[in-house]
Amino acid sequence: MTQIISKCMLLACITAIATSCLNKTKALVDVTNYKCITESNSNNSPVGEGISKLTDNDPYSKFLTFSNTSVVEFQVLKKCTLSRYSIVSGGDEESRDPNKWTLEASNDCTSWTLIDTQENIKFSERNQSLEFTIADAGSYKFFRLNLSTKDSDILQISEVELWGDWDSSDENPIALFSSDKKSFFNNGEVKFTNHSEKADKHQWYFEGGTPETSTETNPTVTYKSHGKYAVQLIAGNNELKDTITLNDYVVVKREGAWDQFQYPKTNFVNKTLGGNGDFYNELVPQPIKLINEVCLDVCKTLYRSVDEINTLEILDYSIEDIETISAKGGNPPHINIFFSSSYLMKKKDAMSNDELISEIVGVLYHELTHGYQYSPKGAGSYKQGTDFFGFLEGTADYVRYKAGYSNLSYRKTGGHWNDGYKTTAFFIDWLHTKDADFVYKLNQTALTIIPWSWEKATQEILSSSVSDLWEEYQKYLKPTVAVKGNGSPNQSERNT
Numbered sequence: 001m002t003q004i005i006s007k008c009m010l011l012a013c014i015t016a017i018a019t020s021c022l023n024k025t026k027a028l029v030d031v032t033n034y035k036c037i038t039e040s041n042s043n044n045s046p047v048g049e050g051i052s053k054l055t056d057n058d059p060y061s062k063f064l065t066f067s068n069t070s071v072v073e074f075q076v077l078k079k080c081t082l083s084r085y086s087i088v089s090g091g092d093e094e095s096r097d098p099n100k101w102t103l104e105a106s107n108d109c110t111s112w113t114l115i116d117t118q119e120n121i122k123f124s125e126r127n128q129s130l131e132f133t134i135a136d137a138g139s140y141k142f143f144r145l146n147l148s149t150k151d152s153d154i155l156q157i158s159e160v161e162l163w164g165d166w167d168s169s170d171e172n173p174i175a176l177f178s179s180d181k182k183s184f185f186n187n188g189e190v191k192f193t194n195h196s197e198k199a200d201k202h203q204w205y206f207e208g209g210t211p212e213t214s215t216e217t218n219p220t221v222t223y224k225s226h227g228k229y230a231v232q233l234i235a236g237n238n239e240l241k242d243t244i245t246l247n248d249y250v251v252v253k254r255e256g257a258w259d260q261f262q263y264p265k266t267n268f269v270n271k272t273l274g275g276n277g278d279f280y281n282e283l284v285p286q287p288i289k290l291i292n293e294v295c296l297d298v299c300k301t302l303y304r305s306v307d308e309i310n311t312l313e314i315l316d317y318s319i320e321d322i323e324t325i326s327a328k329g330g331n332p333p334h335i336n337i338f339f340s341s342s343y344l345m346k347k348k349d350a351m352s353n354d355e356l357i358s359e360i361v362g363v364l365y366h367e368l369t370h371g372y373q374y375s376p377k378g379a380g381s382y383k384q385g386t387d388f389f390g391f392l393e394g395t396a397d398y399v400r401y402k403a404g405y406s407n408l409s410y411r412k413t414g415g416h417w418n419d420g421y422k423t424t425a426f427f428i429d430w431l432h433t434k435d436a437d438f439v440y441k442l443n444q445t446a447l448t449i450i451p452w453s454w455e456k457a458t459q460e461i462l463s464s465s466v467s468d469l470w471e472e473y474q475k476y477l478k479p480t481v482a483v484k485g486n487g488s489p490n491q492s493e494r495n496t
């Protein structure tokens, strides 16, 4: 498709807008979800933390500037009256939160009307959304936030939302649509629903679909081959029109297609050759071959298709004399993993070579799961006891167990579903008695549930509360397990 313009609007907005369109009493809309030009006077944001993050509907991404003030200007699609707005704090360093600001409005960018002012504001939490009401009933097309912080030379905000009503006297149309589904396997039919305003003519373009174009109001389109496809709608009246283009809107996945699996480019370095590292080489003469086999197997456990994988392009793998057995750093597409050669030497007398190889492979399964799994957003930090920790470490040990590098003799009663490692892994394993695709669905919920929690994930997958499931699991364990413990010890010391 050649007419792809830009991602002025985010996919996530559509659902929210669609809901508000369907309400009988017209709900307020976040006008930043439509075509909205957002600019700031700060040109020093780090990569990935630019001004676009302010209106991307992701409260876990942020705008950051190396300055204690910032002027942010919004040009919205057409004139509107704001009733309220919200500001979401960043994910770290509360001193960078704005503590005071003004909000001004204009129709010519020359004369500005003050519509709200705030001072001594304190965000009590990270990623916290604070809402402020606006009394001014004027209709405007431009808005300007003049923000400052007093405790830092850095200012950051995750999100700004401007809620209001479009000015009904403004005849400019708004192109808008939703669909009954966006992502599916093999082939399927997608029903599109038009939500455009001030428009009686509709021209649709469906990349990869049949039909490829339509002038119907609510067309149904068939997709037959795998790929990511753009959808464009031009909606208008006799004089004016508006265009919305959403790239990669429809995703048709292949079932499996594992022959298309892309192995990471692995940079393997044994840093302790001539010392403890020699023993690693003896046990694993073909390290990259092993890594590739484990990568593919991890993905086959976590995903149903190569089209879903959280792609890992580069893997730096090193053998080092470090106290921790193994750990992973970085995030896809580029991660690093180290493995301790001194640990191997320490275990050499107590374990056979086959047992040591199993340990190396098991740890590799665990760490590579971290490389490929999705990361839940808004589920706390990497700290034992958080939903985030339980998800990451539980899934990683589950994948290791499924591959045959751990066994049920380590399963204990007690503990908590958020303990991570084996405690959570065996719980995840038991949850497969409720749904054979549980770990696949669990990993997918990290994309769909924001903020993520075990409660929301088990409700979505199994329509049950996580605490009820945990209780049932404990009852199931009791007659079969005699030993009581906290359920978290490892056969080896813990890797992260």
Ligand SMILES: [Zn+2]
Residues within 6 Å of the ligand: 366, 367, 370, 392, 393, 396, 495, 496
């Ligand atoms: Zn781990």
